[in-house]
Each structure stands twice: as C-alpha cells, then as structure tokens.
Amino acid sequence: MSSVPPKTLQIAEDIRSMRTRGAGRIACAAVQGLMIAAEESRASTTEHLLQDVAQAARVLYNTRPSAVSLPNGLRYFFTRLEAKAKATDDTAAVRRQAQDIGQSFITMSTNAVKAIGQIGSRFIDDGDVIFTYCNSAAAAEILITAHQMGRQFSVYVPETRPKYQGYITLTWLDKAGIASYLITDNAIRYLMGHADKVFVGADAIAANGAVLNKIGTSMVALAADEARLDFFVAAESYKFSPLTMLGELIQIEEREASEIVPADRLTSWKHVTVRNPAFDLTPPEYIDAIITEQGQIPPQAAISILYEQYGWFTSELALPWESHIPPSS
Numbered sequence: 001m002s003s004v005p006p007k008t009l010q011i012a013e014d015i016r017s018m019r020t021r022g023a024g025r026i027a028c029a030a031v032q033g034l035m036i037a038a039e040e041s042r043a044s045t046t047e048h049l050l051q052d053v054a055q056a057a058r059v060l061y062n063t064r065p066s067a068v069s070l071p072n073g074l075r076y077f078f079t080r081l082e083a084k085a086k087a088t089d090d091t092a093a094v095r096r097q098a099q100d101i102g103q104s105f106i107t108m109s110t111n112a113v114k115a116i117g118q119i120g121s122r123f124i125d126d127g128d129v130i131f132t133y134c135n136s137a138a139a140a141e142i143l144i145t146a147h148q149m150g151r152q153f154s155v156y157v158p159e160t161r162p163k164y165q166g167y168i169t170l171t172w173l174d175k176a177g178i179a180s181y182l183i184t185d186n187a188i189r190y191l192m193g194h195a196d197k198v199f200v201g202a203d204a205i206a207a208n209g210a211v212l213n214k215i216g217t218s219m220v221a222l223a224a225d226e227a228r229l230d231f232f233v234a235a236e237s238y239k240f241s242p243l244t245m246l247g248e249l250i251q252i253e254e255r256e257a258s259e260i261v262p263a264d265r266l267t268s269w270k271h272v273t274v275r276n277p278a279f280d281l282t283p284p285e286y287i288d289a290i291i292t293e294q295g296q297i298p299p300q301a302a303i304s305i306l307y308e309q310y311g312w313f314t315s316e317l318a319l320p321w322e323s324h325i326p327p328s329s
C-alpha cells in the first residue's frame with residue numbers, strides 16, 4: 001500500500017495536469033510534497049522515514065519528464081535529509097529538519113528569481129521592444145524589475161499554443177503596468193524585425209549550454225538570430241542538468257492529443273496522429289547569455305555551473321531516493 005499522503009499525491013496530480021506549471025514552481029511544489037511526506041510519516045526509525053519520503057519522491061519525479069528543476073529539487077531535499085538521517089536515530093528531529101531543508105530550497109528559489117530580475121534588468125534600455133515566450137517567472141521578473149526601475153519599454157507576447165501560457169504572462173505584465181502586445185505564434189518571425197532583444201525562461205540547461213524550454217522557443221531563437229537580436233535565457237542555477245554531464249539526453253515530454261484537438265474530431269479521422277511535444281532545445285549558438293542568480297554567463301560556461309554544484313557527477317547519485325525503496329514497492 002502506498003504510504004504517500006493524499007496531499008502529496010494531489011501536488012503530484014497538479015504538476016502532471018499542469019495546474020501547477022513553470023519549472024521553478026514545479027520544483028518548489030515538489031519539495032513541498034516531500035515536506036508533507038516527512039511531516040505525515042508515522043515511521044519510528046529514520047530509515048523508515050527516508051523510505052516514506054523516497055516513495056513520495058518517486059511519485060513526484062514521475063509527473064513530468066522534462067523540467068530538470070523537478071529532479072534537482074527532489075535531489076536537493078533528499079540528499080540533505082539522508083545526511084541528517086544518517087547522523088541520528090531521533091526520528092522526530094529528522095522530521096523537523098525536513099521542514100527546514102524544504103524551506104531553505106524554497107527561499108533559495110525565491111531569492112534566485114529576485115537576483116535574476118536585478119541582473120537581467122541591466123540588459124533593458126529605454127525604448128526597447130522586447131520579445132518573450134510562454135510564461136517564465138524568471139524572465140517576467142527581469143521585465144518587472146526593469147519597469148520598477150523606471151525603464152520604458154514594451155513587450156511582444158505570443159499566445160504559446162496549445163496551452164496559451166502567453167496569457168498568464170500578459171496578465172502579469174498588465175498588472176505591473178508594462179505595455180505589451182498579444183500576438184499569435186504565427187506572427188513571431190514577422191514581428192521579430194520590430195524588436196530589440198528576447199528574454200525567455202528555461203526548464204533545463206544541458207552541459208553544452210543548450211536550453212530546453214517551451215516548444216517553439218527554438219523557432220523564436222532562429223527568428224531572433226535572423227533579425228540579429230540578442231537572445232537571453234533567465235534560469236536559476238538548479239535548472240542545469242547534471243545527468244547531461246554523463247552524456248544523457250534531456251527527455252522531451254510529449255503530451256496528450258486532447259490539448260490540441262477535441263476528441264470527437266480526432267476520432268472522426270482515420271489516418272491522423274497528433275504529435276504534441278511540449279518542449280524543444282535551443283542550441284547554444286543561438287543564445288547570447290544565460291542569466292542566473294550568480295551572474296550572466298555565456299551558454300558555453302554551463303559546464304562550470306554544473307561542476308560547481310555537483311563536481312564530476314556520477315550516475316550512482318542520479319536518483320538518490322531509489323536505493324531506499326524496498327524492491328516489492
């Protein structure tokens with residue numbers, strides 16, 4: 001029987017169904033799911049407590065495959081909890097420490113977005129016309145911070161089919177008082193010639209500096225390259241993928257057909273298959289800088305960010321919770 005608490009299962013379901021979305025928000029929600037698992041665990045030994053948290057980590061990990069922030073958030077929490085559990089037999093103390101570990105991740109994530117806003121806003125000048133894409137808290141923070149500093153600029157926001165995350169970005173920018181244009185995705189190349197620079201977010205960054213973000217980002221990058229614009233990526237450093245140091249590829253999530261076409265239309269066709277990839281990879285050649293909370297780096301420096309965080313990563317550490325789950329589960 002699953003020991004994963006209903007509230008954690010609900011967080012997992014919200015991530016799977018995209019009620020909770022955006023790489024940073026997914027990571028923080030997943031860490032909250034682990035905090036709940038630790039708090040609600042009835043285990044009387046620290047190893048059983050780790051087992052309960054590990055079961056929750058597995059469920060949360062399997063919700064969405066592309067946003068590396070998710071396994072990185074789970075890894076941050078689990079490795080620290082494991083170290084505490086090894087140091088004591090006091091289950092109640094480890095349970096309390098779980099809350100501190102989770103809170104420190106959430107605070108680190110919130111502060112990283114604020115720092116990205118400060119650093120990235122320096123790249124915005126008066127009179128700029130900016131492109132963004134999808135809905136990224138980190139990219140939006142740059143725009144909102146620049147606006148609060150008094151910079152005058154406007155922003156093109158494509159709808160971002162099929163889930164229309166552009167509308168969330170527009171609502172945020174509107175609330176902040178930033179002038180923006182709603183455009184269809186088809187208008188990106190045509191209107192890119194009217195813009196000066198691009199800011200997007202990231203779900204994952206590979207060791208070679210390639211950026212995984214909402215499907216269509218690589219087309220935005222191509223259009224920006226053709227129009228000779230600067231292309232900036234805003235990403236907290238926990239979105240860099242350690243497994244890519246071992247040559248592993250980041251999985252591209254493919255979602256249900258129903259996000260694109262109603263089921264009755266689909267069943268009326270006999271020879272049509274819907275493909276709905278949710279992300280694509282923008283190669284480093286199209287990226288001028290990645291703006292992290294530590295400063296802006298050229299994409300080719302992604303490997304040094306990874307080395308600082310993980311050393312020369314080895315595969316045994318990939319999913320640290322798995323070794324705590326009994327084989328029968």
Ligand code: RUB
Pocket residue numbers: 021022023024025067133134135136137138139165200201202203213214215234278
């Ligand atoms: C969201 C998306 C965002 C990144 C970065 O995709 O591609 O650009 O997650 O967002 P989805 P943030 O809607 O499929 O989750 O900067 O908020 O982490």
